[in-house]
Amino acid sequence: AVENAVKFARRYTGRPGIIVFEGAYHGRTNLTMAMTSKWGLFKKGFGPFAPEVYRLPVPNLYRTPEGMTEEEWVDWCGWNLENALTAHIDPSALAAIVIEPVIGEGGFIPVPHKFLRKIREVCDAAGAVMIADEIQSGSGRTGRLWAIEHSGVVPDLIISAKSLGAGMPISAVTGRAEILDAPHVGGVGSTYGGNPLACVAALEALKILTSPGFLDKAQHIERMVRETFEPLKAEIPVLGDVRGVGAMMVLEFVKDPKTKEPWQEFAMETIKLASRRGVILIRAGLYTNCIRFLPALDIPEDMLREALLVVAGAIRETYRALAVGA
Ligand SMILES: Cc1ncc(COP(=O)(O)O)c(C=O)c1O
Known part of the structure; x- marks a missing residue:
């Protein structure tokens, strides 16, 4: 096309x-x-x-x-x-x-x-x-x-x-x-x-x-992603950015929130941990330091919540292993 x-x-x-x-x-x-x-x-x-x-x-x-x-x-x-x-x-x-x-x-x-x-x-x-x-x-x-x-x-x-x-x-x-x-x-x-x-x-x-109300689900997914990860930024400073529109959301990982030096390994380690717990993720970003979320618009809410919590847990664990341990 x-x-x-x-x-x-x-x-x-x-x-x-x-x-x-x-x-x-x-x-x-x-x-x-x-x-x-x-x-x-x-x-x-x-x-x-x-x-x-x-x-x-x-x-x-x-x-x-x-x-x-x-x-x-x-x-x-x-x-x-x-x-x-x-x-x-x-x-x-x-x-x-x-x-x-x-x-x-x-x-x-x-x-x-x-x-x-x-x-x-x-x-x-x-x-x-x-x-x-x-x-x-x-x-x-x-x-x-x-x-x-x-x-x-x-x-x-x-x-x-x-x-x-x-x-x-x-x-x-x-x-x-x-x-x-x-x-x-x-x-x-x-x-x-x-x-x-x-x-x-x-x-x-x-x-x-195009059926009435169907696309509203995208806003709901954006809210759920933001509610899960935005509070995490204070706790995990290497989570540099939570951004996107609707059901197209990304987390960007950096070595230092000031210099914004991309941290590819952090994204990769988090993905490996999450996949061991049943959540398959995909990277994104010019610097391959992001994790992207593109859930189906009709994903059941409890399934999405469970998956996001698995990812949040994997981020915490990666932070302890790579950042705090370093
Ligand atoms: C914005 C955009 N354009 C084009 C494509 C098509 O790419 P491909 O040649 O890999 O099918 C994609 C696939 O991811 C895309 O995201």
Whole structure:
């Protein structure tokens, strides 16, 4: 779907350039590897990569540079994006800007709404296509059907997958008809495109996701995660951040809450302990020092509570073993 979104944008604009951001994950095919950040994990040994992809910083508020306020950091990143259309690529060569409204693999970083608005402005001024990659953040995950809805910004194309099929393999590019109709007939297709079984699964999933009150569960999950882990920050200072939106929450571990030096081993040890107690977790983050939670929206509350307490216990035990013992 990411490949196709870029094809639509290039065919529509007649331009080659794509702007993406630090920490982005857009996939593992050759073009999407070029668009993906985090070279060591996702790209090592697999190059050369596709050209005409330009990467810029994104305002990750947890890592606001010292001496700047969060607002100054957001504004600087916005200025840098505008400046990139002089420094890196001419507006007349820019096909699209691709952003995950909540950056997924990169560490569940909610992109500040002001920055999303700036992307919209820059796309409008340049005549480029704004693409929201909602493969991880979309399909109800954050409590709205699409995470970008929280900001009020309307992108030109939305890319979705994962929860869209509730387990069946399907991905989609949805958006403005004049962009999607730009390619010639037969220009976009694939062996598995329009698979009937996957389409039926996605239609049923969308019915459930859009049924009244269903997405409220995401807010409830966010509250439960915050209530479990935010109080733990005082007790476990290496738990640097608890962040995310809805049922897309992350814990970030650092060696020192002031320097914010990432602590990968802490996340890994916690995961090993929790998995021995029946809770399987997955890491995240540009520095692989985060643990992410993406529970099913219909997870029974007592099951989620039990799992979160197992994780909290594993964090305490890891802290005693690695930090207090050190
Ligand atoms: C934001 C985002 N884009 C794209 C993808 C698709 O990646 P892949 O090529 O691994 O299926 C993912 C998968 O995790 C994702 O999270």
